[in-house]
Amino acid sequence: MYGPQGLVVLALSSGGMADAADLETFIASTGVTFPVLVDTTNTYSEYDNDGAISPYPIDLVLDADGTIVYLSRTYEPDALRAAVESVLR
Amino acid sequence: MRRVRLTLLSPVLSLLACGAPQEPLSSDPGEADTADTIDSGPVDDSLPLGDNLVARGVSDVEFLEPTATAWLGSDRVLLCSGTNGLGLYDVSDLDAPSRTGGVSLGPPAGFRCQHLALSGEGAVIATHHGDETGDGWIALIDASDPTAPVAVASWNQPGVEPEGVAFDGDMALVAAHESGLLRFDVSAGALGSPTTLADDIGNAYSVAVDAIGRIAVGTVEGEVLLLDSAGTTLGSIAVSGPVRDVEWLADGSVVAICGSSGLDRIDLQAGTVEAHADVYGSALDAVEMEDGSIVVADWNDLRMFDGETLDLLGTEAPGASGGPAVALLGIDRYEDTVFVAEWQGLRTFTWDPMVSAPDIRADVASIDLGTLASGEPAAWSLVLRNEGPKPLTISSITSSDAAVSLSASSMEIAAGGADFVEVAWVSTGGTLSARVTLRSDDPDEPEIVVPVDANQPTTGVGDLVPDFSYVAVNGTETWRSRDLGGPALLTYFATF
Numbered sequence: 299m300y301g302p303q304g305l306v307v308l309a310l311s312s313g314g315m316a317d318a319a320d321l322e323t324f325i326a327s328t329g330v331t332f333p334v335l336v337d338t339t340n341t342y343s344e345y346d347n348d349g350a351i352s353p354y355p356i357d358l359v360l361d362a363d364g365t366i367v368y369l370s371r372t373y374e375p376d377a378l379r380a381a382v383e384s385v386l387r
Numbered sequence: 388m389r390r391v392r393l394t395l396l397s398p399v400l401s402l403l404a405c406g407a408p409q410e411p412l413s414s415d416p417g418e419a420d421t422a423d424t425i426d427s428g429p430v431d432d433s434l435p436l437g438d439n440l441v442a443r444g445v446s447d448v449e450f451l452e453p454t455a456t457a458w459l460g461s462d463r464v465l466l467c468s469g470t471n472g473l474g475l476y477d478v479s480d481l482d483a484p485s486r487t488g489g490v491s492l493g494p495p496a497g498f499r500c501q502h503l504a505l506s507g508e509g510a511v512i513a514t515h516h517g518d519e520t521g522d523g524w525i526a527l528i529d530a531s532d533p534t535a536p537v538a539v540a541s542w543n544q545p546g547v548e549p550e551g552v553a554f555d556g557d558m559a560l561v562a563a564h565e566s567g568l569l570r571f572d573v574s575a576g577a578l579g580s581p582t583t584l585a586d587d588i589g590n591a592y593s594v595a596v597d598a599i600g601r602i603a604v605g606t607v608e609g610e611v612l613l614l615d616s617a618g619t620t621l622g623s624i625a626v627s628g629p630v631r632d633v634e635w636l637a638d639g640s641v642v643a644i645c646g647s648s649g650l651d652r653i654d655l656q657a658g659t660v661e662a663h664a665d666v667y668g669s670a671l672d673a674v675e676m677e678d679g680s681i682v683v684a685d686w687n688d689l690r691m692f693d694g695e696t697l698d699l700l701g702t703e704a705p706g707a708s709g710g711p712a713v714a715l716l717g718i719d720r721y722e723d724t725v726f727v728a729e730w731q732g733l734r735t736f737t738w739d740p741m742v743s744a745p746d747i748r749a750d751v752a753s754i755d756l757g758t759l760a761s762g763e764p765a766a767w768s769l770v771l772r773n774e775g776p777k778p779l780t781i782s783s784i785t786s787s788d789a790a791v792s793l794s795a796s797s798m799e800i801a802a803g804g805a806d807f808v809e810v811a812w813v814s815t816g817g818t819l820s821a822r823v824t825l826r827s828d829d830p831d832e833p834e835i836v837v838p839v840d841a842n843q844p845t846t847g848v849g850d851l852v853p854d855f856s857y858v859a860v861n862g863t864e865t866w867r868s869r870d871l872g873g874p875a876l877l878t879y880f881a882t883f
Contacts, residue, residue: 306875312752341853342753342879344846358877364852378876385874 303386307332312342345369361385439701439739440682440689440725443481446732455503455672455717456728457511459533464726465490466733467500467513467717473528474733475536481724481735490536494524494543503717506554510573511536514549514561523549525561525571527578542571542578551593551632555600555616560584562591568604568618584618593644597635603655605630611643613655624658626651632672634681636694642681644670650683652697664697666690672728674720676738678830684715684727689736745802746775747829749837752881754810754823756841761816768807769823769837773800781827784808788821791839810839818842852877 301307311321311334325334345356359368359381368381455467462479473490498515505511509531515524524543530536548564557574567586571578585591590607597603602614611630612623628648635641636652640661643651647669652662668686675681679694691700714730725736750770759765773779779800784793794809812819819841826834846853854867 300876304873306871306873308875308877310877310879312879312881337879344843344853356877356879358852358875358879360852360871360875360877362873364871366846366848366850366852369848382874382876 300382300386305382305386309334310337310342311335312337359385440691441737441739443735443737444483445729445734446476446484446486454499454501454728456719456726456733457503457505458719458721458724458726459505459509459511459530459536461533463487463533464719464733465503465505465511465528465530465536466728467503472500473503473513473536475534476733478724478726478733478735481737484733484735486732487534490528490538494526494541498524501550502552504552504554504559505530506557506559506573508557509533510554510559510576512552512554512559512561512571512573514552516548523547523563525549525578527559527571527573527576529576539576540573540578542581550591551595551605553594553596553602555596555602560594560596560602562594562604564590564592564607567591568594568602568614570618585612585614585620588612588620593630593633595633595635595641597639601635601655603633603635603641605633605643609645609648611641611653611655622655622658624653624655624660626653626660627663631670634673634675636675636681637679638694642673642675642694644673644683646670650681650692650697652695662695662697664692664699671716672718674718674725676720677723682718682720682725682738684718686715689715689718689725689727744775744830745773745777745779745800745828747779747781747825747827747832747835748772748774749825749835751837753838753840755843756812756819756839758842759814761814764811764813765841766809766811767839768809770805770807771798771800771825772805773802775829776802778802779827779829781825783824783826785824786810786821786839787824788819788839790815791819791821791823793823810837812839812841814841816842818844 309330309332357370357378358366361367367385368378370377457465459465462477464476464478466474466476468474474486475488475490476484477487478484494515498517501514501516503511503513509529511528511530513526513528522543522545524541526538527540528536529539547566549561550564551562553560557572559571559573561569563569567588568584568591569581570584571581588604588606589610591604592607593605595603600616602616604612604614607629609626609628609630610623611626611633613621615621626643626645628645630643631646632644633641641653641655643653645651649663649665650670651660653660666683666685670683670685673681673683675694680700681692681694683690683692688702690702692698693700715727717728719726723738725738727734727736754767754769756765756767771781781798784796786793790812792811798806800806810823819839821839823837823839824834
């Protein structure tokens with residue numbers, strides 16, 4: 299719904315390319331239409347995590363300059379929507 | 388079949404996606420309405436059904452007493468019937484194999500088809516017995532067009548009882564009881580007169596040729612002989628009973644299928660029996676699957692054995708979902724599909740070796756030990772689970788960084804069980820970027836790697852997104868953070 303306003307949506311898999319076939323099977327089963335990319339350089343580990351385990355997922359919202367305006371490891375739809383709308387203004 | 392286990396998937400991705408529910412495989416429709424009229428022997432219900440052989444379909448009941456089956460290509464399977472000659476089946480829909488025609492062979496009435504063999508050139512040779520006379524009939528079929536095989540030649544001789552058949556290039560080998568091993572040159576599309584390769588080997592019952600031309604012959608007397616391509620006997624070994632079928636395995640050993648006496652794995656070169664397995668009914672035919680396991684048609688059920696030890700892996704009573712199974716006599720396969728000649732027709736199965744395998748799962752994809760002062764210790768218990776139905780052997784657990792200590796270097800985890808390895812590090816004040824590698828006998832994931840980090844610089848709200856370069860799943864497109872061109876929503880997820 300935010301696509302016409304210029305929002306880029308990307309899904310990033312942290313599993314590397316070794317399981318690309320599995321990943322393609324999964325993508326086909328979900329029917330998603332936005333790009334699904336493979337994190338081959340493990341940038342996932344660079345995000346603030348407060349130690350201990352690194353749970354998935356991470357949701358990030360970036361403004362047009364690439365600055366992170368929202369980062370969450372839990373799904374919070376209201377906060378996520380607010381962050382998206384803030385960068386589209 | 389590889390499976391995708393998706394866990395911890397971002398709800399964002401889940402909400403944006405519309406997953407299509409998987410349709411279950413159709414159950415065996417079962418066409419066993421005449422089963423109670425057939426003396427089918429006992430059914431062994433004391434063992435659990437095998438999980439990795441999934442019953443798909445059965446043809447109509449119209450073609451009784453098939454004894455052998457052969458995959459021709461182009462979704463066509465030839466079925467050798469005891470009474471009705473050769474039937475051609477369309478298996479493009481594995482759930483509903485259907486007879487599309489047959490091959491007119493020409494043997495006199497009362498001859499029963501015994502065995503089939505298919506050459507790489509599309510030639511099929513079939514042997515027949517006269518019911519009362521013991522005479523034999525051999526037919527050569529041109530199956531270069533799998534959709535329309537035609538008989539091109541035949542051969543018969545009173546008193547010759549042809550049984551097992553095999554191809555060695557353009558040569559067809561026929562095990563013919565007291566007549567020994569007969570060899571036909573079929574290069575010209577005819578049978579001609581055979582050469583007798585060996586007539587002093589007892590009652591030849593079955594024959595197989597390996598990729599380098601070695602010939603294994605099974606006899607009624609319960610021997611398996613090794614012959615060279617000239618027919619010279621190089622060795623022999625006694626096995627458990629009359630050798631109904633003999634198969635070369637991919638590792639160079641031979642399995643002898645000995646009816647109710649079970650099966651023996653033998654090393655013909657060394658002259659040793661390596662393993663034996665009992666069966667419940669009567670083992671008549673077998674195929675080796677790609678993972679090395681052996682599936683045997685054992686009269687009332689299919690039996691799956693470990694190809695090396697002959698340990699029983701499971702059984703599958705094909706009629707369990709649609710009536711009793713009767714007289715499973717012949718078996719063949721193409722890739723992961725198994726075709727079984729049953730008394731009533733053709734049954735199809737799909738093989739899934741992963742179903743009965745151990746299945747490793749680490750509870751996290753990576754470990755971040757956080758930010759630590761110099762000298763400060765940190766540890767994390769990496770929980771490992773075995774989600775498969777067979778015991779899991781983790782043969783090695785290693786770290787790429789010797790400063791990371793591990794509480795175990797290997798472990799066994801029972802089916803459905805869990806254990807853990809403690810990953811520990813004493814901070815030096817610097818960064819840690821190590822990888823813990825686990826190697827196991829999970830055929831789907833023989834190696835998994837868990838990154839272990841500490842004291843890593845972190846990125847959060849207000850920072851520029853790290854410069855990333857991601858590759859599209861199809862591998863043909865690269866995205867860079869600087870190329871996004873506008874606001875973006877990114878979601879990291881993982882499949883396990």
